[in-house]
Amino acid sequence: xxxxxxxxxxxxxxxxxxxxxxxxxxxxxxxxxxxxxxxxxxxxxxxxxxxxxxxxxxxxxxxxxxxxxxxxxxxxxxxxxxxxxxxxxxxxxxxxxxxxxxxxxxxxxxxxxxxxxxxxxxxxxxxxxxxxxxxxxxxxxxxxxxxxxxxxxxxxxxxxxxxxxxxxxxxxxxxxxxxxxxxxxxxx
Amino acid sequence: xxxxxxxxxxxxxxxxxxxxxxxxxxxxxxxxxxxxxxxxxxxxxxxxxxxxxxxxxxxxxxxxxxxxxxxxxxxxxxxxxxxxxxxxxxxxxxxxxxxxxxxxxxxxxxxxxxxxxxxxxxxxxxxxxxxxxxxxxxxxxxxxxxxxxxxxxxxxxxxxxxxxxxxxxxxxxxxxxxxxxxxxxxxxxxxxxxxxxxxxxxxxxxxxxxxxxxxxxxxxxxxxxxxxxxxxxxxxxxxxxxxxxxxxxxxxxxxxxxxxxxxxxxxxxxxxxxxxxxxxxxxxxxxxxxxxxxxxxxxxxxxxxxxxxxxxxxxxxxxxxxxxxxxxxxxxxxxxxxxxxxxxxxxxxxxxxxxxxxxx
Numbered sequence: 001x002x003x004x005x006x007x008x009x010x011x012x013x014x015x016x017x018x019x020x021x022x023x024x025x026x027x028x029x030x031x032x033x034x035x036x037x038x039x040x041x042x043x044x045x046x047x048x049x050x051x052x053x054x055x056x057x058x059x060x061x062x063x064x065x066x067x068x069x070x071x072x073x074x075x076x077x078x079x080x081x082x083x084x085x086x087x088x089x090x091x092x093x094x095x096x097x098x099x100x101x102x103x104x105x106x107x108x109x110x111x112x113x114x115x116x117x118x119x120x121x122x123x124x125x126x127x128x129x130x131x132x133x134x135x136x137x138x139x140x141x142x143x144x145x146x147x148x149x150x151x152x153x154x155x156x157x158x159x160x161x162x163x164x165x166x167x168x169x170x171x172x173x174x175x176x177x178x179x180x181x182x183x184x185x186x187x188x
Numbered sequence: 189x190x191x192x193x194x195x196x197x198x199x200x201x202x203x204x205x206x207x208x209x210x211x212x213x214x215x216x217x218x219x220x221x222x223x224x225x226x227x228x229x230x231x232x233x234x235x236x237x238x239x240x241x242x243x244x245x246x247x248x249x250x251x252x253x254x255x256x257x258x259x260x261x262x263x264x265x266x267x268x269x270x271x272x273x274x275x276x277x278x279x280x281x282x283x284x285x286x287x288x289x290x291x292x293x294x295x296x297x298x299x300x301x302x303x304x305x306x307x308x309x310x311x312x313x314x315x316x317x318x319x320x321x322x323x324x325x326x327x328x329x330x331x332x333x334x335x336x337x338x339x340x341x342x343x344x345x346x347x348x349x350x351x352x353x354x355x356x357x358x359x360x361x362x363x364x365x366x367x368x369x370x371x372x373x374x375x376x377x378x379x380x381x382x383x384x385x386x387x388x389x390x391x392x393x394x395x396x397x398x399x400x401x402x403x404x405x406x407x408x409x410x411x412x413x414x415x416x417x418x419x420x421x422x423x424x425x426x427x428x429x430x431x432x433x434x435x436x437x438x439x440x441x442x443x444x445x446x447x448x449x450x451x452x453x454x455x456x457x458x459x460x461x462x463x464x465x466x467x468x469x470x471x472x473x474x475x476x477x478x479x480x481x482x483x484x485x486x487x488x489x490x491x492x493x494x495x496x497x498x499x500x501x502x503x504x505x506x507x508x509x510x511x512x513x514x515x516x517x518x519x520x521x522x523x524x525x526x527x528x529x530x531x532x533x534x535x536x537x538x539x540x541x542x543x544x545x546x547x548x
Contacts, residue, residue: 004291005288008288009288009292012283013285014289016282017292021260021263023253023257023264031249035245039239039240044239054241054245058245061245062249062252065252065256066256072282110192111191114194115200120204124208130208134206149198149203149206150209173196177195177202180206184202
């Protein structure tokens with residue numbers, strides 16, 4: 001019989017082991033799998049402020065260790081982790097978050113056509129411009145973009161993670177899309 | 189399909205541009221340090237992210253993970269012993285787990301047959317190499333649980349430290365054991381109101397590392413208007429160290445899964461008197477003091493025994509970079525004998541207004 005390898009265990013099982021008091025190897029494995037994505041999510045959320053992202057990331061992992069018994073494997077561990085991280089982040093940024101909220105009832109007009117191939121080509125040469133355009137988005141919209149395109153979450157997963165409705169998430173992405181198109185077309 | 193729908197599906201030019209954002213790759217040195225810190229783990233497949241976490245995060249996480257590992261020893265031991273007794277993993281963890289997980293957790297169980305010391309050494313996992321630490325952590329954690337589960341007012345026993353007593357005495361160990369078991373079984377969920385440190389006085393190392401413990405029987409009615417105050421007076425820094433352990437343990441225990449909370453106490457918790465003795469032994473092994481930032485560093489330095497002050501001290505604080513901590517440490521350094529080395533470390537479970545001094 002081959003020796004069981006922690007790397008083969010699903011996230012949710014690892015977290016159950018941590019909750020059961022078997023902490024070190026399972027927690028280290030979870031950290032290895034998720035620290036980079038978590039840090040990346042928070043760095044985008046913090047507008048590129050990596051110091052703040054580092055602070056929130058550390059607090060998140062500590063909370064995972066100290067509140068491990070709260071975990072119930074009803075949702076993906078990734079969702080649980082990001083929820084904790086965004087709650088910690090929100091604790092210090094509530095007002096900024098409120099400013100960035102959008103009304104799901106008022107959907108903006110967005111371009112009906114795709115970016116032209118020429119514009120895409122130009123923008124591919126302007127990576128910093130694209131990056132800055134993403135960072136210029138209001139936080140909830142930026143968060144939706146990051147979860148959708150860097151974490152490959154479905155709209156349903158994003159909605160579950162951020163605790164909002166499907167339509168709200170979709171409207172945030174719609175706003176983000178309109179704003180990015182506007183900024184990037186000006187750049188191109 | 190509209191342009192926006194194609195964007196949502198990740199199929200349009202804008203989605204491609206977003207995904208094409210380049211990653212800030214960590215340096216090879218940073219990656220190596222990470223992998224060295226987390227031993228026995230292979231590198232994870234590279235993922236493209238714009239931001240990469242700095243390596244120092246791992247050190248903090250590993251430190252806290254190790255502390256949690258020790259604090260959770262009672263729960264872990266109880267779980268493993270129940271597993272060894274034949275209980276289903278699903279029942280113990282409260283949720284079905286994969287076959288690989290079952291195999292892994294089965295491998296964590298201690299061998300049922302004791303191996304003689306003369307037998308050829310068998311490679312053991314890291315868990316059991318740290319057996320001594322885990323045992324000490326268990327003892328502290330278990331003592332902490334006694335204080336975590338507060339008694340009913342009529343039954344309340346106040347623990348006081350008499351720094352002048354000559355030997356540890358436990359006047360009512362049976363009461364403590366009953367109180368603890370009753371509290372666990374009734375699943376008291378809210379976090380405890382920890383005994384407030386009413387007074388901390390500088391004292392010599394001898395007093396610090398030899399905290400005589402006296403558990404005093406219930407004192408009867410409290411003084412009116414003082415309901416929220418614990419009358420426990422902790423003059424001994426060693427007891428204050430225990431208070432921190434109680435706090436950490438309380439946080440874990442307050443969220444203990446139901447299945448584990450119902451486990452027989454005897455499986456995880458030894459009798460009170462040996463526990464107190466073991467905690468005292470642990471305190472002896474790790475001389476340390478917790479002081480408030482409001483205390484005068486010069487007085488603190490003056491209160492340290494000469495043996496202690498001459499050595500390299502570890503100073504732990506919630507935020508070692510904060511100006512208040514830096515200033516306090518500098519004043520402490522100035523008050524210590526020349527050449528005393530101070531190593532400042534983060535300790536995130538500390539209250540911001542406290543500092544731990546450890547003599548390694």
